[in-house]
Amino acid sequence: MEKYHHSTRILVALDCIVFGFDGEALKLLLVKRNFEPEKGKWSLMGGFLEENEDLEVATNRILYDLTGLKDIYFEEIQTFGKVNRDPVERTLSVCFFALINIHAHDQDAVKAQNAFWINIENKPNLIFDHNEMVNVALERLRYKAALHPIGFELLPEKFTIPQLQKLYEAIYQIPLDRRNFSRKILSTNLLIDTGEKNQQSATKKAILYRLDKEKYQNKFNAFHYFISDSMR
Amino acid sequence: MEKYHHSTRILVALDCIVFGFDGEALKLLLVKRNFEPEKGKWSLMGGFLEENEDLEVATNRILYDLTGLKDIYFEEIQTFGKVNRDPVERTLSVCFFALINIHAHDQDAVKAQNAFWINIENKPNLIFDHNEMVNVALERLRYKAALHPIGFELLPEKFTIPQLQKLYEAIYQIPLDRRNFSRKILSTNLLIDTGEKNQQSATKKAILYRLDKEKYQNKFNAFHYFISDSMR
């Protein structure tokens, strides 16, 4: 290990993949850059780590600037560190993804950043290594959502089981059986019947549920837990 | 987003949690520091990211310097970025864990770094935030090993099923049923019978298997795959 002063100090950026769900498709919040470098092209939302700022604080700052929301669910994915990943100057990028309720964000904040919600199937080409970041993020989302109940983070506070099913179908791009899905979700006991029904539906109105936040915390890891008891 | 030159450039370190298994207990390769800062105390093995070095290259360099091994299995865990985590100067730490066959490493390299294998239950107190890093790494190892066949990375090329079982028992600190474990492992079809038997055993000699590396690559994600078909 070298002495501290021998080593190089480098720029540290944070880049964020923001996922949303509009009821039909999985969406990404992407920035049409009106600033240099690569002005006019698409990129992820990002920023630089500041001098006296914890990494986690910087993440929250960037998410807040973009969406106007606090307490967003986010998760670090990976730190990207190829020497030439940023052509202007060597920059490390700590990359994370965030899940937000697409209806709750501050539209003015999004406009101010020149950001837009884009269907994940229509994702434009992004600058630098941002395409790879999105790929890794999507993979991680799929992995995580299969094992832990993070899907709820993308829905409004009150939601129906069919809505939740559509979300999972959008994430995995596969059809799911309505009846088995319902039973599986209800068997987690994470949902509380609000007594209300979804008035938007044209046919039978679905029950609106909300998340049991206490159980959500406790069961977060137990959701599909490991060493599946099966081996004991 | 600011202009590049407005932002601070900071030191970037890499810290590595090296896991090993001696047949009985899970072990960590820790460094008794014979250099400043915190000379005389215990820490993880680490180093600084160099000027024209990809992050991944730096990881391999650090692992090679410590163990004399190449092509080690490793995985990034998290980047630690609290402002005051390093009292000498602000330093970001990209943290990862590695799994190695404890019998294959270069003992001279380890000695040169003043590193020692320590039972995970006897882990001494470590400097800075290295204790937290070990906690996160162990959690991640447990998570990952339950879903993917990474345990093999800790064993010699040829190994027996009882050895593999002891490894899992060491990782999770729980007893496993011999008969069910054996069937479960064999049902993955990842093991190839070498025709040889473990000569060390005092009683009945167990069959030595080796990993089917091709299937290992293909099945890595399928091992315990998601959206467990159960929902289709």
Add this chain to the structure above:
DNA sequence: TCAAAAGTGTTGAGTGTACACCCATGT
């Protein structure tokens, strides 16, 4: 011949999957 470790077999309980059926709503 006996103890200890390794390998194979079996069974009941529980879970998941693929269905069928019924209910509520607006046109």
Add this chain to the structure above:
DNA sequence: ACATGGGTGTACACTCAACACTTTTGA
């Protein structure tokens, strides 16, 4: 009345957990 979407029920197949039993080896 009927089409559409939401909610509940059921049977079969499969998997897992908890066992018993047999085989191999060295002392």
